Amino acid sequence: MAIAPDFQSKIEIIRNTVDLFSHLGYDNPRVGVLTAERGLNPELDSVRDTVKIKEALANGELKGCSIEDGLSISDFLFGRDGFLEESDKIDFSLIPDIFLVHNVEFGNIFSKIDSLSAEDYFSGWERHGIITGAGIPTVVPSRADKHNTIVTDIALGVLIAREEEATGNDA
């Protein structure tokens, strides 16, 4: 939805997603912020925003989630300076529940990344999506989606609507 969200929009995006996760039964989901920090440029906007997001969590502006240490998947998995030693030793419990991405260029790719190699690397991946923060849950399937995908997206919408009704909030 947001092409290049600024810090404040990122906070809204996290809040919406944390709400969604709470409807799915996730208590205090772990948010991992993805940036292109790779030891070359500490001045990236994405890195600066991440620092501010952590501050927002610390001062209570952001609640109901935790923010993972680190700025990339390799950070989450191996710490600041670690390396992948052997491919089969990835501890998937270190993967966060929610990834916040810097912009829609990567968000769009990430959400469809299974299609780049559905048979070799991402078999069994399922993608579903829903727009929240618009008052009512809004299902906008991609034109490339198959029937079953759209049905599950709608199920997600129904579930959110039911939860929001029970709690008296707007989606």
Added chain:
Amino acid sequence: MMHSFSEILAEAQKGERRIMVTPNPQSKRVLTAVNDARASGLIAPVLVGNRNLIEKSLFALGLNTEGCRIINEYDPLQALKKSIEITDRGEADMIFQGDANIREFLDAVTDEKSGIAEVGDLSYSSLFELPSENRVSFFTDTYIQEFPDLKQKVNILTNAISLANVIGIEKPKIAALSLVEMINLNAQSSLDAAILSKMSERGQLDAIIDGPLDVDCASSFERARRKGLNSSVSGKVDIYLLHDIESGFSTVEVFTFLGGAGTAGALMGSKIPVVLNLRFEPTDSILIDIALANLRIQEGILL
């Protein structure tokens, strides 16, 4: 055409050994990679650093100094400097980052005096295998250029096309990725993609470029068809051009760590091959990086 990492390695092994200089090799990862490349017949290693430490580290891994030339230098920064000087004098065919800090290493490589590379010319192409289709495919730029403008994207693509040529892909099919297949006047990626696509149509780049395409339309003929799109590259993409580093870097990380794809890659745009030691590549990919460097020399495809 080489269809897999093992074919790339086998092809590189047909050529002669090349001299590869490495500053401060210390870690298991780096020493293993150097040793594997030597044992595979790809390189004659020149190791620059504390001789005692290097020998001790090698022995601790059950390796030895066979075939290695070691240049003793206690100071790590001096070792990096000396390694660059060795390549500048033409005494090495390629240089490996080893355990040098990435920033210090790239600064040294792009230092005006060294002449190995200019920052603006450099870009990184990442390769991944598609076993089910018996081919490999590229992402670029996944490491160097952060927010390239159109001119820089042309340069990034020129580099990637050269690398595709190295592994025998002539006139590669390129998808210039964006959010959707339509031109969105608010999305620079889609404007750039459209121009690049036109440039290839006019023969200004030696490739078949289509864009804007989203990953769905780019990667699958079937998905493109469901969107009513008929693209000459759908389902056959050799090179994916990513809009910026936020998408390039993270896409490779997702491939490696969530997909389990052992991506390899090459820093392109330098006068001699420069092999990097990047976190998103597993240790055994470094051997493929070195094989690609050998092939670049073999086929005379450098800057």
